[in-house]
Amino acid sequence: MLRTENLFLSYGDKPVVQDISLAIPEGGITCLLGPNGSGKSTLLKSFAGLLPPQSGQTFLDGRPVTDWNRRQLALRLAMLPQKPIVPEGIKVRDLVALGRFPHRKWWQGNSTADDEATTEAMTMTGVLELAERPVQSLSGGQQQRAWIAMALAQGTQILLLDEPTTFLDWGYQLEVLELLSSLNRRHGISVVMSLHDLNQAAQFADRIAVLADGQLKAIGSPQQVITETLINAVFRVSTTVRVGNDGRPFCSGASTSVNTTPAIIN
Incomplete structure (x- = not known):
């Protein structure tokens, strides 16, 4: 699906991502973690073809992302930025329908297939009953669902999301994450x-x-990556990592700590 090879990314003369090589398997949920300024958003932009590499390469389906034209790429993946701008006065149905743009020529209107895909995307994300409401009138969680519906309407199998829970309270955060998990499990959408x-x-x-x-410090399952050694080093905290009844790790009792050198876990 997606992979990088000795990838270097920069903004002007400022290096942001340095020599990252990783592969993201298809069909699962992959999370990028790291402190502010670690390169997470920049790496997502590279996956989406929005930031050309300084050196190295990002590949989609074995082909350099830079070789894909924008329409082809939009049919394969969709990206939601951290805080998308809502067009003034737009209704939910019309926002979701914007996701169909890659499927038609610029002079064409919505087809029956477009309307059906828009309705299906709203149904999948639970916003169909909100179709005629202005997006700006919705709660933060409902707005995020509408944006995800727009991405799904593109008909892609890969969703890239930059901090999808930012600006949401805890309940809406879990709602959005549970939605993404459901889309992954039930529809095979890679996240x-x-x-x-x-x-x-x-x-x-x-x-x-x-x-x-800007460097990759670890990649693996939550059990492999969420360890006291790695988390304390990368985030410069002192925390305890425990294992829940579901077998997944969780951090508790964090406090600030001294600067240390991050460990690397393969």
Whole structure:
């Protein structure tokens, strides 16, 4: 599906991602974790073809992302930024229908297939009953569901999400993450998202990649990655990692700690 090979990314002269090589398997949920400025959002932009590499390469289905044209890429994956801008006065149905743009020529209107895909996407995300409401009138969680519906209407099998729970209270955060988990389990949609909350990543992810200072420090299952040694080093905290009844790790009792050198786990 998606992989990078000796990837370097920068903004002007400022390096952000440095020599990252990783593979993201298809069909699962992968979370990118790391402190602010670690390169999570930048890496997602590279996956989406929005930021050309300084060196190295990002591949989709074995083909460099830079070789895909925008329409082809939009039919394969969809990306939601951290805080998308809601068009003034737009209704939920019309927002979701924007996801159908890659499926038609610029002069064509919505087809029956477009309308059906829009309705199906709203049904899958639980916003069909909100179809005629202005997006700006919705709660934060409902708005995020509408944006995810728009991405699903594209008909892609890969969702890239940059901090999808940002600005949401705890209940809406869990609602969005449970929706993404359901889309993955029931429809086989691959999810790659950046998160700040380690325990949410450990609960919902199949695979976690930890970044720090633009470098990949660890990648593996939650049980492999969420360890006291790694978390304390990368996030410069002192925390205890326990294992829940579901076999997944969780962090508790964190406090600030001294600077240490991150460990690397294969």
